[in-house]
Amino acid sequence: METKRHHNAQERRGPSGKGRTLVDDNHSLINAVREGRIQWVQQLLDRGADVNFQEKDGGWSPLHNAVKMEREDIVHLLLRYGADPCLRKRNGATPFIVAGIVGHVGLLRLLLSKGASVNEYDHHGFTAFMEAAEYGKVEALRFLYENGAEVNLGRETMKAQKKLKKGGATALMDAAKKGHVEILSILLDEMGADVNACDNMGRNALIHALVNLKKSDEVMNVARILLAHGANVNVRGEKGKTPLILAVENDHLDVVEMLLEQEHIEINDTDTEGKTALLWAVEYKLTKIAKLLCNKGASTDCGDLLKLARRCYDPSLEKLLLNHGARDYHPPAEDWAPQSSRWGLALKHLHSIYRPMIGKLKIFIDEEYKIADSLEGGVYLGFYEEQEVAVKRFHENSRNGENEVSCLQSIRATSNLVTYYGSERDRGLLYVCIMLCEHTLETHVAEHRGEAVEDEEDEFSRSILLSIFKAVAELHLSWGYTHQDLQPQNILIDSKNSVRVADFDKSSKWAGEPEKIKSDLEALGRLVLYVVTRGDISFETLKTQSNEEVILHSPNEEIQNLIGELFCPGENVESHLKDLLGHPFFWSWESRYRTLRDLGNESDIKTRKQKLNSRLCLLQSPAEDRSKSFHQWTSKINKYVMEEMNSFYKKQNKIHLCYKNTVGDLLRFIRNLGEHIHEEKNKGMKLAIQDPSQYFQKNFPDLIIYIYVTLRDTEYKKHFPKTCTTHETCDGGQQASQL
CATH class of the missing domain: 1.25.40.20 (Ankyrin repeat-containing domain)
Known part of the structure; x- marks a missing residue:
């Protein structure tokens, strides 16, 4: 609750020669209130003592003291002289909260009429209702309840305290830890207090009683009431x-x-x-x-x-x-070492302690071993048949849990989907045990945020997205499932830095409904943008945007084309993702260069023949689109190299074969350069070009996607890199050779 802040009288100066007198009167006013001398209080107020003066230690004001002393007459007097009824002590307590501590109903009623809020709280989250419960003030408790006090309000504490899991306690917990049996009965039977409400540390009223009460009879009485009302x-x-x-x-x-x-x-x-x-x-x-x-x-x-x-x-x-x-x-061997580096310490502790087994599973539901939150029971570390695992908890009859198990049982032994070990059921809960991974895609991408990829080969994005595409393609084609919840938190990175698609609690068997596969493809389109931009736009933001808006964020034409293909898959949606594994985005720069050379070796390209019905003839016309990097390409090649390559034809009086600004001639140029650049006589060109695959990619970044779109439905796609099947494994280091 916001209150006015008054200047401390110790910091103010009165008229010349009277400053010390005013300060003394302020302290005297506090003493007069404490001693209950109402006439002296009035005299000091008439002499100009500050009615809202607060002591340095604790911030007690005259009004706070009057309420504490339960002097209703002095409280009325102070209020008439302008005492602030909402003034706070150093701990944030107002006079109203102090009235709750002493349990004075008349003062509570008076202060409410002067602007106090029935649920106002101090800096530690205590309300007058909580104080009345803790101090056993029955009449005050009932009065506050009748005037709107929140019975199950949890203690709202400061941010620093909340980070330490302080706060959250309710009035019921306050009464329990003090052993106030009558208050407990009133709270539970008359006011509907929640017997299983927990504070920020997860403790209920029963725990508070057992921790704070020392006498067995007190504990017994409190426990009996709480248990009778269903305490956990x-x-x-x-x-x-x-x-x-x-x-x-x-x-x-x-x-x-x-x-x-x-x-x-x-x-x-x-x-x-x-x-x-x-x-x-x-x-x-x-x-x-x-x-x-x-x-x-x-x-x-x-x-x-x-x-x-x-x-x-x-x-x-x-x-x-x-x-x-x-x-x-x-006991377990002390030299046991966990495989996981991220979760190692917690695993070692879990391995060393005793836990009752749930079938083949050893698990402890405690924050130390919690990996992540979930829609139902959270994800925890565990051991299944001595294997380190992540354990997802569900309610026993959970539809999501059944979906998860059904899907995982169908997709065993695959490299791109998370490994399933088994499940257990106990006390109404289902425990699903899967491969323990180190990070989510979200945290993995965050670690690489800010890395420059402009004019560089983005192996990071290519490797991640290739694995995700293969996993989802396999899910669709091999196992007949759709995922339905593809997002960064549900894609994991294992200890070998391999990508694993996980979280199948929303998955469903595909029964020919194209919309379900389209849903996965649209999520993949957003994941592409999320990964290549290193999470600069959050996935949650991308989910709120239309497909058209998402495409506009594409950093280049190649990404735009890939995302567009995902958003508009055409009629054959089932195998569309498998086909997209051959998209140029997944080609290494070396394989791109090899493709361009192979196309440049086609006879139609080398001889500039305009073969009827050949799509290659489209490459023999000058590139008119000025936005293309290969428009007027001859002017963008190193001048010395361009002259050397043309000189070959000039020396043979074949000037008509000199390179022109067509895509076909650019391919011929790339082929011829690749054939001769390593010859001793061409050391100068080698020095100027250095690595041809990088040179042509950096100078003509949109050439490959143009070639791909132009030739993908023709016989010339035979020159495109061979794509891994969905059952093969391609890690980042092997991609170039396999593609």
């Missing part, structure tokens, strides 16, 4: 401790017994150290609790229980454990 018994507090573990650690036998009676209690769950409730009971020599846990089915395969019992010299505890199947523990 498997929620986690700091260090991943569940209510059961906390009850064991604090030796609350009756609470442990009550928790074990709850239907959904997870008796073998562990904290972040990998310790179960039973392990803690043994470590603390709590034999009665250990017996109770064992009798309720707690697993004894949770660490070196026997060693702990022997160290405690407790033969009865050792016997108990042996009777329930405890065996000498063999």
Whole structure:
């Protein structure tokens, strides 16, 4: 809540000779309020004392003090003299919030009438309602509720605190941690408080009670009320401790017994150290609790229980454990090393701690092991049959989860799609285990943002997009699925820097509906632009733009053509993506140069023949489009090289064969130069040209796409590079030779 800021009287100067008197009167006013001397308060105000003066320590004003002392008469007096009812202390508390602490209904009513807001909060997020709950002020709590206080409001704290996961607590949690049973009953039964609301650390009211209350009877009373109203018994507090573990650690036998009676209690769950409730009971020599846990089915395969019992010299505890199947523990090898570099530390910790197995899966649902958020249960690190995996969680009957498993089971053993290891079901949840990757395309592209690619071969984009195109083409043709959710977060980079398409929870079997494939192709068009521009335009922004707007962002004619082909696939949509794997975007500069040379070696090009119905004849006319880089190409070649190449014909009196400004002659020039540039007599040309593949690409960047569009439907496409099939693997380093 915004409030007026008043100048501190200590910083103001009164008339000459009276400054010190005013400061003294301000401090005296505070003291007079604290002592409840109303006549002295009035005298000081009449003498000019600042009614809104605030002490340096804490920022207490006369009004704050009067409310704290519950002196309604002095509060009225101060307000008449202009006291600000919304003035804040250093911690942000207003007089209204202080009234909630002391529980004075009359003052709360008065301050509300003077402009206070019932849900105003201090810098730590405390409202008057929360304070009334924490201090056990029943009448104030009911008054505030009747006047609109939000019962389930979570503590809104400062940004720096929120980053540390502070805040978020509710009035119910405040009452629970103080053991106010009556307040809890009122909040739950009369006001509809959410018993399972959690603070920013994920703790509910039950956790707050178990952490803060020390007396067993207090904990028992609070826990009984919360459990009767459905409190989650498997929620986690700091260090991943569940209510059961906390009850064991604090030796609350009756609470442990009550928790074990709850239907959904997870008796073998562990904290972040990998310790179960039973392990803690043994470590603390709590034999009665250990017996109770064992009798309720707690697993004894949770660490070196026997060693702990022997160290405690407790033969009865050792016997108990042996009777329930405890065996000498063999911890995981300390020299075990994870394969993943990014997730290595977390994997090593997960590997070393005890976790109850879910079939073949070892997993711990904790922030330390969380990889990403998802629509349902998040993605976590895990081990499936000792293999490092990423685990996606779904509700057991989730349609998305079933889609994911169905699709993954169909596409096993492929290099461009993420590998599937298996799935498990437990307690209403489905766990889908897939290959663990290091990055998403989003983070991978971000790492390369700002890299200059102008006039350079963009192997980065070509390698990534080739893998994505092949993966989606394989999904369409080989497995009969469409992806339906292609975006940077759903494309992964594995430990070998290979691209893997993932996240098939929205995928569906293709049953001849062209619109589903078109949806994938349109997403690919946006991914092309996203990758080649290194994410300069966010994918979310591109999704909001029309196809026409997206094409306009293309950095060159080649990208524009590729995206246009994706957006307008024609009739044969099913195999369109496979055909696009032969697009010039995927040709290396060396293979482009080789294609141009091969075309220049065609007899029609070498002899300038205008063969009837030959598309090559289109290349024999001068390029009239001035926007093309190869318009008037002879003037753009190194002058010395151009003269040397023409001199060959001049010396033979074949001036008519000198190079003209046609595309066909440019191809002939490229062919002839390539045939002779490495000869000893042509060292000068070699020095001027250097690498021919780079020279012609940089000087005529749109030549290849022009050739491609002109000849792709003709017999001359035989000179185009051979495209990898969807079942082959082409990494960035192999592309040039395979294409």
